Amino acid sequence: MEAGDNPAQAELEDIDTINLMTVHASKGLEYPVVFMVNLVADRFPTRNKRDVIDVPVELIKETLPSGDEHIQEERRLFYVGMTRAQKYLYLTLAKNYGGKREKVPSGFLGETGLKMEYVGKVTDEKSGGQDTLFGITSPFRDPKAINIEHLVPQTMSYTQIDTYNACPLKYKYSYILRIPTLPNYALSFGTTMHETLKEFHTKRMFGKEVSLEDLYEIYERKWIPLGYDDEKHRTERFESGKRVLEEYFNKHAAGKDNIEALEKSFNLRVGGTNFFGRIDRIDNLESGGVEIIDYKTGTAKSQKDVDRDAQVTIYAMAAKEALGLKPDLLTLYFLESGERVSTTRTPDDLVKQKEKIVETVENIKKGEFEANPTIQCGWCDYKDICPFAYKG
Numbered sequence: 001m002e003a004g005d006n007p008a009q010a011e012l013e014d015i016d017t018i019n020l021m022t023v024h025a026s027k028g029l030e031y032p033v034v035f036m037v038n039l040v041a042d043r044f045p046t047r048n049k050r051d052v053i054d055v056p057v058e059l060i061k062e063t064l065p066s067g068d069e070h071i072q073e074e075r076r077l078f079y080v081g082m083t084r085a086q087k088y089l090y091l092t093l094a095k096n097y098g099g100k101r102e103k104v105p106s107g108f109l110g111e112t113g114l115k116m117e118y119v120g121k122v123t124d125e126k127s128g129g130q131d132t133l134f135g136i137t138s139p140f141r142d143p144k145a146i147n148i149e150h151l152v153p154q155t156m157s158y159t160q161i162d163t164y165n166a167c168p169l170k171y172k173y174s175y176i177l178r179i180p181t182l183p184n185y186a187l188s189f190g191t192t193m194h195e196t197l198k199e200f201h202t203k204r205m206f207g208k209e210v211s212l213e214d215l216y217e218i219y220e221r222k223w224i225p226l227g228y229d230d231e232k233h234r235t236e237r238f239e240s241g242k243r244v245l246e247e248y249f250n251k252h253a254a255g256k257d258n259i260e261a262l263e264k265s266f267n268l269r270v271g272g273t274n275f276f277g278r279i280d281r282i283d284n285l286e287s288g289g290v291e292i293i294d295y296k297t298g299t300a301k302s303q304k305d306v307d308r309d310a311q312v313t314i315y316a317m318a319a320k321e322a323l324g325l326k327p328d329l330l331t332l333y334f335l336e337s338g339e340r341v342s343t344t345r346t347p348d349d350l351v352k353q354k355e356k357i358v359e360t361v362e363n364i365k366k367g368e369f370e371a372n373p374t375i376q377c378g379w380c381d382y383k384d385i386c387p388f389a390y391k392g
């Protein structure tokens with residue numbers, strides 16, 4: 001990075017992020033470790049860029065310092081950079097920046113009175129020294145040395161638990177560091193379908209007739225066009241969504257809905273942690289109990305997978321303990337294939353699921369964010385920035 005570049009900086013402090021910034025941008029800030037780089041002549045201090053138009057001295061109101069103002073200003077900046085360090089300060093330069101001639105160290109380095117050490121090649125001894133700063137034995141890398149308590153979300157959700165269990169590092173990127181991700185078409189499509197069906201059934205609950213054309217109109221209004229590869233991909237998915245809705249309409253429009261609630265929110269206390277979620281649909285059953293229905297887009301799961309699905313267990317727990325219902329049937333409705341896969345849960349299943357949630361939350365609070373690279377990294381939003389991403 002050259003002087004003047006000023007990339008967006010992570011706003012998070014007290015966690016193991018690296019902030020890249022100019023000396024100007026660092027004013028007023030302090031960090032445990034500071035690296036000042038490019039400390040060679042013509043880079044720090046930079047060459048004096050003279051004003052395009054010389055301002056007549058008579059027009060300048062303040063008293064100008066005597067001597068070379070540019071060098072004095074650069075020296076002040078150098079001092080600002082050095083004094084940002086709380087614990088370690090590294091002043092670094094290279095002999096070769098790609099030009100023909102070897103670079104000369106910045107004159108400011110000499111002024112510090114520090115002895116320069118040439119690190120031509122990282123020897124074993126040197127790498128051991130580096131290791132104590134950022135290597136695996138570094139205190140700066142010890143998750144427990146970093147207080148993340150205040151960064152852990154106060155409310156947990158199934159998605160958070162699922163993300164952590166798939167890859168703790170992915171959880172950290174998403175929920176602790178909150179690194180934004182690009183729009184994802186699968187999420188856009190799923191949200192569109194959920195919102196469309198919610199409005200379709202809400203209208204019917206209020207006694208309104210909803211035709212297939214009305215359903216298409218809702219779909220077009222709810223359509224989220226983000227995250228698709230290109231226009232062709234977007235159009236294909238849009239058309240496939242219409243086909244899914246047509247099939248859904250043909251199956252359900254003639255019958256009578258027996259809906260107790262749509263998009264029902266719940267709050268649960270699980271081992272001292274607040275747990276939040278939303279159930280897509282709750283239907284009344286003749287047994288006096290209810291059927292919990294979760295709409296899914298994407299590939300259908302097998303009966304075996306649904307029988308041990310954690311989300312289904314959490315919904316059963318929520319229906320019983322937070323909503324006071326009797327969840328006799330738990331169904332994942334795979335919209336694209338039209339399959340409904342139903343299951344049940346015993347009280348013992350709920351107890352075991354709670355224990356798993358408590359254990360996961362404890363690990364999150366302890367700051368345990370080991371990477372779990374698998375073939376799933378190919379679909380991870382952070383694969384381009386993750387040093388552990390599975391490459392096959």
Ligand code: SF4
Nearest residue numbers: 167170377380386389
């Ligand atoms: S790329 Fe893989 S290892 Fe890295 S955060 Fe994502 S899932 Fe985890």
